[in-house]
Structures are given as C-alpha cells and as structure tokens.
Amino acid sequence: xxxxxxxxxxxxxxxxxxxxxxxxxxxxxxxxxxxxxxxxxxxxxxxxxxxxxxxxxxxxxxxxxxxxxxxxxxxxxxxxxxxxxxxxxxxxxxxxxxxxxxxxxxxxxxxxxxxxxxxxxxxxxxxxxxxxxxxxxxxxxxxxxxxxxxxxxxxxxxxxxxxxxxxxxxxxxxxxxxxxxxxxxxxxxxxxxxxxxxxxxxxxxxxxxxxxxxxxxxxxxxxxxxxxxxxxxxxxxxxxxxxxxxxxxxxxxxxxxxxxxxxxxxxxxxxxxxxxxxxxxxxxxxxxxxxxxxxxxxxxxxxxxxxxxxxxxxxxxxxxxxxxxxxxxxxxxxxxxxxxxxxxxxxxxxxxxxxxxxxxxxxxxxxxxxxxxxxxxxxxxxxxxxxxxxxxxxxxxxxxxxxxxxxxxxxxxxxxxxxxxxxxxxxxxxxxxxxx
Amino acid sequence: xxxxxxxxxxxxxxxxxxxxxxxxxxxxxxxxxxxxxxxxxxxxxxxxxxxxxxxxxxxxxxxxxxxxxxxxxxxxxxxxxxxxxxxxxxxxxxxxxxxxxxxxxxxxxxxxxxxxxxxxxxxxxxxxxxxxxxxxxxxxxxxxxxxxxxxxxxxxxxxxxxxxxxxxxxxxxxxxxxxxxxxxxxxxxxxxxxxxxxxxxxxxxxxxxxxxxxxxxxxxxxxxxxxxxxxxxxxxxxxxxxxxxxxxxxxxxxxxxxxxxxxxxxxxxxxxxxxxxxxxxxxxxxxxxxxxxxxxxxxxxxxxxxxxxxxxxxxxxxxxxxxxxxxxxxxxxxxxxxxxxxxxxxxxxxxxxxxxxxxxxxxxxxx
Numbered sequence: 055x056x057x058x059x060x061x062x063x064x065x066x067x068x069x070x071x072x073x074x075x076x077x078x079x080x081x082x083x084x085x086x087x088x089x090x091x092x093x094x095x096x097x098x099x100x101x102x103x104x105x106x107x108x109x110x111x112x113x114x115x116x117x118x119x120x121x122x123x124x125x126x127x128x129x130x131x132x133x134x135x136x137x138x139x140x141x142x143x144x145x146x147x148x149x150x151x152x153x154x155x156x157x158x159x160x161x162x163x164x165x166x167x168x169x170x171x172x173x174x175x176x177x178x179x180x181x182x183x184x185x186x187x188x189x190x191x192x193x194x195x196x197x198x199x200x201x202x203x204x205x206x207x208x209x210x211x212x213x214x215x216x217x218x219x220x221x222x223x224x225x226x227x228x229x230x231x232x233x234x235x236x237x238x239x240x241x242x243x244x245x246x247x248x249x250x251x252x253x254x255x256x257x258x259x260x261x262x263x264x265x266x267x268x269x270x271x272x273x274x275x276x277x278x279x280x281x282x283x284x285x286x287x288x289x290x291x292x293x294x295x296x297x298x299x300x301x302x303x304x305x306x307x308x309x310x311x312x313x314x315x316x317x318x319x320x321x322x323x324x325x326x327x328x329x330x331x332x333x334x335x336x337x338x339x340x341x342x343x344x345x346x347x348x349x350x351x352x353x354x355x356x357x358x359x360x361x362x363x364x365x366x367x368x369x370x371x372x373x374x375x376x377x378x379x380x381x382x383x384x385x386x387x388x389x390x391x392x393x394x395x396x397x398x399x400x401x402x403x404x405x406x407x408x409x410x411x412x413x414x415x416x417x418x419x420x421x422x423x424x425x426x427x428x429x430x431x432x433x434x435x436x437x438x439x440x441x442x443x444x445x446x447x448x449x450x451x452x453x454x455x456x457x458x459x460x461x462x463x464x465x466x467x468x469x470x471x472x473x474x475x476x477x478x479x480x481x482x483x484x485x486x487x488x489x490x
Numbered sequence: 491x492x493x494x495x496x497x498x499x500x501x502x503x504x505x506x507x508x509x510x511x512x513x514x515x516x517x518x519x520x521x522x523x524x525x526x527x528x529x530x531x532x533x534x535x536x537x538x539x540x541x542x543x544x545x546x547x548x549x550x551x552x553x554x555x556x557x558x559x560x561x562x563x564x565x566x567x568x569x570x571x572x573x574x575x576x577x578x579x580x581x582x583x584x585x586x587x588x589x590x591x592x593x594x595x596x597x598x599x600x601x602x603x604x605x606x607x608x609x610x611x612x613x614x615x616x617x618x619x620x621x622x623x624x625x626x627x628x629x630x631x632x633x634x635x636x637x638x639x640x641x642x643x644x645x646x647x648x649x650x651x652x653x654x655x656x657x658x659x660x661x662x663x664x665x666x667x668x669x670x671x672x673x674x675x676x677x678x679x680x681x682x683x684x685x686x687x688x689x690x691x692x693x694x695x696x697x698x699x700x701x702x703x704x705x706x707x708x709x710x711x712x713x714x715x716x717x718x719x720x721x722x723x724x725x726x727x728x729x730x731x732x733x734x735x736x737x738x739x740x741x742x743x744x745x746x747x748x749x750x751x752x753x754x755x756x757x758x759x760x761x762x763x764x765x766x767x768x769x770x771x772x773x774x775x776x777x778x779x780x781x782x783x784x785x786x787x788x789x790x791x792x793x794x795x796x797x798x799x800x801x802x803x804x805x806x807x808x809x810x811x812x813x814x815x816x817x818x819x820x821x822x823x824x825x826x827x828x829x830x831x832x833x834x835x836x837x838x839x840x841x842x843x844x845x846x847x848x849x850x851x852x853x854x855x856x857x
Contacts, residue, residue, distance in 0.1 A: 169816075173808060178809075209579045209605070209805070213806060216774065216776060217812070219776070228774075232576070232619075233582050235586065235589065241615060245611055245612075245618075248614065248615070249611045249612075436549045439550060439805075442547060443579075444586065446546070464547070
C-alpha cells in the first residue's frame, strides 16, 4: 500500500510530466509543419491543458491500490469525494477522448457483442466497450472502489453505472436529482441533501476516512472559484473578434469537468483567462477573419470537430458560444460556503439538463444577445435525448423571437456511424450561404 | 363504448374529472380517492399523426412521439389534464415540452418518483412528493383528500391487484386466450376501478380447477404488449404467455408484504407500498435483483422460453438486455428479443421470428 502510494505520487509528479513534455515536443514538431489555415494563432494555454490532462490520466494508471478510486459522472458533486482522498475518473471524459480519436466504432462493437444495442448512448457504449475489450487511449483506467452517479445530466448514467456496478462488483452511490419544472420544491432539495449525506457515509466507509469539514469547505471554495474562472474564460468570447472559438472551449472544458475543486484546475483557468483577455486586447481572434458569429447547442460532434470547425472557419463563421460549455459555468454562483452541503445540493440540482425548456430557451436567448450571434446550429444528438428533445420547438422560437438563422443538424456526439458527413456538409454549406 | 364516451359518461353520471396519464408508475389510489378518472396514454399505437408528429426526432421512442402528436392534435380534449410520471428522460422532456412550448393547453401534473434503492431519503422524499401531488390534485378537483377515502381507495386497488395477480399467476388454469385476457387486464388502464373490478370478478369464472392452456408457456418481459396482434401470432405458433413482466401489466401489480398493516397515515402507507412492487428498470432497481425476480417468475410459471419485447430507443429496458441474455443462457432457457416501434400491426418478420422460436422450443418435446 505504501509502495503503491509512493509510486502513484511519483508517477503523478514526475512520470506524467515527463510524458506530457514528450507529447508536447511531438505536438510542436507537428504544428511547425502545419500549413496556415483559417484559424488564428493557437492558444499558448493549450500546451498546459495537454500536460494537465496527460498527468491526470497518467496518475490514474497507478491510482488503484494506492488511493481510493471513484468513477464519477460529470454532474456528480465531486467536492464531497476529494476531501476523502478519492482519485476521480470521469468515464464521460474518457468516452469523449475516444470520440476525438475515432475509437468509438471499435469500442462500441465490443459493447454490442456483449448485447448492448446500438441505440444506447454512445458514451455508455464506448466505456462499456472499453471495459469489455480492455482498449483505451489512456493506457489503462484504474479499477474503481466506488461508482458515483448523479442523474442531473440524464437517467442514462444510472442505467450505465448500474451495469458497471453489476459487472465490476463495485458499490454504486446515486444522487437522484428531481427535474426542475419552473422552480424547485423544498422537499426536492431536502431529498438531494439527504442523499448527499447518505452517500458521504458510504464514501467514508470505502475510503476509511472521516470528512474533514475544513477540507470540504476548501474544496467547495475551489470548485466555486473554478466555475467562476471558467465563466470568465467563456465571457472573453463576447469580444469582437472573439479571442477563441467555442470549439476550443469544448477541449478546454476538460479541467472543469474532471479536476473541479482542485488548485491545478483553477491555476489553469487563471492562465487561460489572462491569455484570452490579452488576445482580446490585442484584437487576436480565434479565426483569422471573423465575419459571422454563431451559437452551438448540445454536445460537440467529437469525431468531426476538426472538419466541421474548419468548414465554418474557412467561410468566416465563428462559434463564439455554446450552451454546453456555458452549463459548466452556471453552478458556481449557487455554492455558498456558509452551507456547503445544502448549497451543493441546490447547485447540482440546477444544472442545464435538469432544468426545463424555458430555462434553456432563456439561456440560449441570453447567449445570443450577450455574444451578438446571428445564427445557431442545434446539434440534434442521437445519443443525448435530454438535450435534444425540444430542439424542434426551440428552433422555431429562436428564429421567431430573436430573428436568428437556425439549423438543426442530426448527428451523434461520438459515434460516426450515426452521421452522414456528405449530407451534413451540404446542409451546413446551404445554411452558411443563407447569410449572403 | 369508446374511451371518450366513457370519460363523458363518468363526468355526467358522477361529476368525475379525468386525467390522461403517461406511463408507467403513478399513485392511482390518490386519483381514485379524489374521484379522478385515470386514462393511461400508451402511445397510442400506429404512426404519429397531426401537426405535432415531427416535434420529436425519429430517434425518440415511438410512445413519446405518438403521445405528443396525440396531445398536440387535440385528441385528448375529453380529459381535464395530464399527469407525467418521472419514467425516463424522454417522458420527463415530454412534460417540459407540453407545458412550456405550446401543445396541450390543459392542466399538467408531474410525479417525480425516486430512483434507486429504498433508502431512508427516498422513503421520506416519496411521502413528501405524494403529499405535494395530493395538494395539487385537491386544488384541481376542489375536493379535500379525506384519509378514509384514501384508505378505501387503497383497499379497492389492492383487491384489483390481487385479482389481476391471480389471473396472471394461475395463467395455465385460465380459460381465456391471451388476446381476451390482455384485453381485460388492459381495460384497467382507463376504466373506473370499480368497473374494472366488476369485470375481474366476472372473469373469475374462467379459472378452471386444472390446467387448460396447452401451448408452449413463455415468460414475456418488456414495456407494453403492443401491437395486440402479438397474441394472435403467439397463439398461431402454439404458444401462450404464462408469465408477465410487462411494465404496463405484471410489473405494476402491488404485492404488499405480509406485515404491512392498514394503520397509520395512508400517504405514508402508500409510499411504503411503492417499494413492494416488482423490480422495474424505470425505477432503477438493481439489475441482479431484477434477474432473480424474473428467474422466480420463470420457475413458478414453468415457462420454456423468454420473450423480451422491447420498444426501440427505450433505454431503461435496453440496458438490461445483456443481463437478460446471460441470466437465461446460464439456465439453458432460449430467449427471443422482439423490438418494436409501437406499430399498429405486428410486422411480418416479427411473426416469422415468433414462429421459428416456438418451433424450436417444441422440437423434440411433442408439445
């Protein structure tokens, strides 16, 4: 145990950094050979992002047996696990990584061979397939001691984690967050807090530690600051030209998802914010030439993100904001350090996908105004029904109420087999032509 | 008599309001106690019709697409409101869609039942959620919920469930075809409970002293037994449903624990009874518990095969498919997966697959 712990610490501090440095050197060599495209100069912070996430995943390889490991859904209040020493792994983030690297068809095939139908969420299929086949782009994922699932992003995660629990024989703790129609009822928030208290006891038993109230407070404070810093990074996109693109934002959100509540996460976002504001002051844009500003709704299409962003950028269209990245900047305001558990309950109940369509319409309207967009692409995502249901109506409302040009694009966040590139490109080109 | 005529008659004769109710789990006893007729909306089957047909994408389950099109087209004018239980992401989204962005213009209620195991937090929450819904229904009906009325409604529904359970548990002795039995059971989705009970009492005469079903006994698990043509196809192939785990039918039968009494706050008792119901993935029972329950059903019914009858895109059901396959494969019990989209008629390939499945089960058995 002591040796494992020492190896975990050493690999995190040294091995991960060495690996990240080597990967950074390779990336710089590739960049130096790249021809200039429609994009502005790359963000300097991207190198740090790569290092941060490489270290996180590298450290994870040595986590099991050294520290307690939890596999956690992106919307779970990880603030209660960090003070207990858990190393948190985010299967959704891992699945997105597999999506970018176009590994999903092979991993999904492995899950489908086990009997999971292709109609299920591609993130779930990817991770179940990774588990069945042992294939992963990150070397290895540490075996969990605890599965921690919160239904504030969807019910799918519960079925997915239930399957993981049965397969791995690992306890599952659930935070069931009643959906918010209009406003929350007091007994809904009470329920979330009661569950939080119950699951903390389970996590304490598994970690063999008691929660230190000071440590919980400190972690909640860091999470609050982190989401606020992330919000400041996003807000930089209000400048014209925007100093980055929402597509950049999809990649730079990894720390707020996976490292929320840590010093490393906050240090990173301070650096990114400062760089973005500096670019804005100097008039350096995410695109070389920004003619039109757009909004993106729903998850990215990870496997085609480069092609699609280039297609738009080449015509001067910049996605300057996205509801998905914005969702990670909303929760911080509700975290109250005078009442950490109570306010975490409220913060994690009021997340974008756990609130009704009126909330979403209001958010999209605010983004459209604040970021001065002229059009929107609503990604109708086969794998994310909570996000996609209602988009047909939202399209009408955004066009009618805000005068936006709106396109509904059917695809999938990580399975390329659910997307016809040629048809998609034709629709997107026609959409861009409509701007004149 | 059509459903609309029945709803109108209930209003005229008894002054009863009515609610359309989306699947699956909801406190029907509460509605009965407040004299509200529940009319369940499982689709309806067939392609979605009307202007609202395209408001949900084609990769959303047919039940939700059809229900939204049905409500938006004004086909539910006879009822006074809609109740959306918290069954899945889709029905949750449907409630938001119907409520906020145009469509159905009548009263909308939600019932957000807890997910997961029966933890103390879930028990306390469910009781509070029932109280909140009761308060909303009291305002809706203009009637006060009297404890003795709720107790009487709970007794009435227990009696209904007992009789429904008897017909399903003793299926081999019930001298009714699957079509006739399921028509009777599914009329409970919209009849006033006392009318349904009267039909169930009348059906008790179909219970023979010895087994009368001669076909191949099957265990069916799934969401809803639609299209009804399924029963004819099974009968033609020489099989019948000996055990039922449909969310619409057997999975909603309350089988209270022996030690459950009648004393105390009826809303608390109602909340407790919720956790006695059979495991259902829409309430997120653990997978292993559900498999053990289904194995018990298989053994008690003597079923020789398992029919997994799922709706396309229904995640709660589909995530359990690997566990279902491995559980029954380990016991050497053949399993057939039929995936539907709430069609009006059973597609020909499904009929062929049922025939082949039953033929395989009967080969060498002389059945």
